[in-house]
Amino acid sequence: MPTLLELQRAVYRSLVAGDDGPCAAHVVADGIAGEARLNIYRNTFIGNLTTALQRVYPAVHRLVGGPFFESAARPFIEAQPPQSAWLDEYGVDFSEFLAGFAPAASLPYLPGVARLEWAVNNALHAIDATPLDLSLLAAVDAADHGHIAFVPHPSVGLVTADHPVDTIWRAVLSQDDTAMAAIDLAAGPVWLIVERNASGVEVLRLPAPEWRFMSTLCVSRPLQEAIDAGPEIDAASVLASNLAAGRFIRFKLRSS
Amino acid sequence: MASPSTDHRPRLHPPPAPIGAERGAIPALAGIGLRFPHHTAVLETRPEIAWLEVHTENYTDGGQPLAYLEAIRTHYPISLHGVGLSLGSAEGLNALHLERILQTAERVEPALVSEHLSWSVVDGRYLADLLPLPMTEEALDMVCRHVDQTQAYLRRRILVENPSTYLRWRHSTIPEWEFLAAVTGRTGCGILCDVNNIYVSAANHGWDPSAYLAALPPAAIGEIHLAGHSVRELGNGRVLRIDDHGSRVIPVVWALYAKALARFGAVPTLIEWDTDIPALEVLLGEASRAAMLLQEIREGDRDADAA
Numbered sequence: 027m028p029t030l031l032e033l034q035r036a037v038y039r040s041l042v043a044g045d046d047g048p049c050a051a052h053v054v055a056d057g058i059a060g061e062a063r064l065n066i067y068r069n070t071f072i073g074n075l076t077t078a079l080q081r082v083y084p085a086v087h088r089l090v091g092g093p094f095f096e097s098a099a100r101p102f103i104e105a106q107p108p109q110s111a112w113l114d115e116y117g118v119d120f121s122e123f124l125a126g127f128a129p130a131a132s133l134p135y136l137p138g139v140a141r142l143e144w145a146v147n148n149a150l151h152a153i154d155a156t157p158l159d160l161s162l163l164a165a166v167d168a169a170d171h172g173h174i175a176f177v178p179h180p181s182v183g184l185v186t187a188d189h190p191v192d193t194i195w196r197a198v199l200s201q202d203d204t205a206m207a208a209i210d211l212a213a214g215p216v217w218l219i220v221e222r223n224a225s226g227v228e229v230l231r232l233p234a235p236e237w238r239f240m241s242t243l244c245v246s247r248p249l250q251e252a253i254d255a256g257p258e259i260d261a262a263s264v265l266a267s268n269l270a271a272g273r274f275i276r277f278k279l280r281s282s
Numbered sequence: 283m284a285s286p287s288t289d290h291r292p293r294l295h296p297p298p299a300p301i302g303a304e305r306g307a308i309p310a311l312a313g314i315g316l317r318f319p320h321h322t323a324v325l326e327t328r329p330e331i332a333w334l335e336v337h338t339e340n341y342t343d344g345g346q347p348l349a350y351l352e353a354i355r356t357h358y359p360i361s362l363h364g365v366g367l368s369l370g371s372a373e374g375l376n377a378l379h380l381e382r383i384l385q386t387a388e389r390v391e392p393a394l395v396s397e398h399l400s401w402s403v404v405d406g407r408y409l410a411d412l413l414p415l416p417m418t419e420e421a422l423d424m425v426c427r428h429v430d431q432t433q434a435y436l437r438r439r440i441l442v443e444n445p446s447t448y449l450r451w452r453h454s455t456i457p458e459w460e461f462l463a464a465v466t467g468r469t470g471c472g473i474l475c476d477v478n479n480i481y482v483s484a485a486n487h488g489w490d491p492s493a494y495l496a497a498l499p500p501a502a503i504g505e506i507h508l509a510g511h512s513v514r515e516l517g518n519g520r521v522l523r524i525d526d527h528g529s530r531v532i533p534v535v536w537a538l539y540a541k542a543l544a545r546f547g548a549v550p551t552l553i554e555w556d557t558d559i560p561a562l563e564v565l566l567g568e569a570s571r572a573a574m575l576l577q578e579i580r581e582g583d584r585d586a587d588a589a
Binding site: 027028029030037041054057058062063066071075110111114115150153154181222226 | 339346347367370373403404408410415418424453488524
């Protein structure tokens with residue numbers, strides 16, 4: 027007789043790895059084989075998680091169609107079952123998986139669309155946070171300005187891709203065939219910022235230098251480091267507009 | 283997420299409040315399961331429905347879904363129905379999961395909190411289904427320990443729901459209805475009696491659904507669930523009934539519900555629908571049918587009192 031833990035590990039091997047043997051031996055057959063009974067649970071496991079991925083990646087789903095999406099979701103799910111029951115948080119590595127998924131090789135923009143959708147999903151579900159009180163910033167000694175390290179708003183995400191994935195994403199989700207037909211895949215890379223504000227989730231294009239500047243600030247590196255990395259931009263005005271947009275919520279002083 | 287570990291078990295708090303002491307109780311009327319497609323419609327049209335139930339894990343710590351729920355809860359009593367705590371996991375409860383339920387409960391102030399008699403997590407991986415437990419003394423002790431722990435951490439009584447199952451384990455020794463009655467007896471938790479699940483499991487395993495109902499202690503029943511299910515052909519005339527919440531409640535389940543009400547009295551009753559979610563009106567129609575049966579039971583009770 028298996029312990030509860032042994033039995034649960036056997037069910038895991040059955041549902042996730044398809045190894046029914048040790049588990050089916052513990053099932054009362056009663057006219058229906060243990061394997062067939064376990065298959066009901068396996069279908070639910072795969073089906074529920076495929077639905078969860080489809081909810082996070084609706085544009086990818088529409089781009090490739092249901093059967094293709096399922097054929098990509100299944101090996102992903104089997105390789106990386108979720109570590110939490112909050113399925114809005116499931117699938118962070120799906121874009122990376124798609125990049126290595128041979129049947130999707132003819133759609134080079136697909137991983138970029140997936141990265142954008144993950145950022146949108148994060149923006150949708152990020153915790154609420156109050157933008158930084160600018161008077162706190164004004165109180166910082168001028169000598170310390172370079173040491174300011176910001177904490178971005180939890181909804182803010184920065185995505186870059188070699189293809190115009192924002193245009194693709196919008197056209198696909200609005201089912202706008204004209205916009206789809208007009209997409210120029212050779213239009214070159216895009217640098218995007220994703221955030222949630224009062225009107226919902228927004229995806230905006232940034233000039234590449236500003237995107238790089240924000241990328242440095244959004245991982246809480248000191249302001250001076252972002253300035254040094256992008257001497258071509260007007261750091262003061264770029265910073266001011268991003269502060270005004272509520273993209274930072276806190277800061278601390280750090281020297282490196 | 284932190285991996286489940288006995289080292290991080292929440293500390294015990296004072297015992298949960300006694301039966302019936304929940305804040306702002308759910309009325310013994312019909313409610314519906316609220317899913318994302320109906321968030322806007324419910325807020326805009328404010329349908330006449332006594333209460334709503336949501337899946338706890340559909341609401342992360344912030345963002346738009348929670349904002350909708352916070353708006354909706356100002357108009358309706360809310361029940362938080364968890365699908366992922368995994369009361370039957372041998373490795374113990376995930377402390378972070380429990381903390382997130384507490385956080386959500388503090389924001390939403392639900393009138394009821396419920397979970398399932400099942401397991402979903404092993405070695406820190408969530409298998410996205412309500413998996414069947416062996417009905418053994420080991421599993422019973424484990425579930426009771428986890429229910430105690432949950433009630434202590436949330437500082438409230440929870441309801442535990444009977445699952446639909448498609449297999450039985452050879453080494454099970456306790457009938458499911460006795461197992462469930464023992465959990466409520468030992469922990470003081472209530473029972474969320476899913477009448478459709480009783481019907482589905484009874485059909486799948488050759489049990490008598492009326493005997494199942496008769497074995498449950500009426501005083502512990504805090505809520506009833508009703509839903510549709512499907513029938514899967516497995517060849518050679520063998521079928522399994524699958525609890526997919528994707529259709530109307532079937533007549534034989536309505537009849538079993540009437541029996542449940544006759545035994546338990548009027549209990550808050552929920553219509554669940556999770557796949558191929560129909561228009562809100564369809565859900566409200568199903569709920570009004572439950573409401574009529576609840577009304578008949580109340581009138582019957584009054585007649586009996588008057589006689």
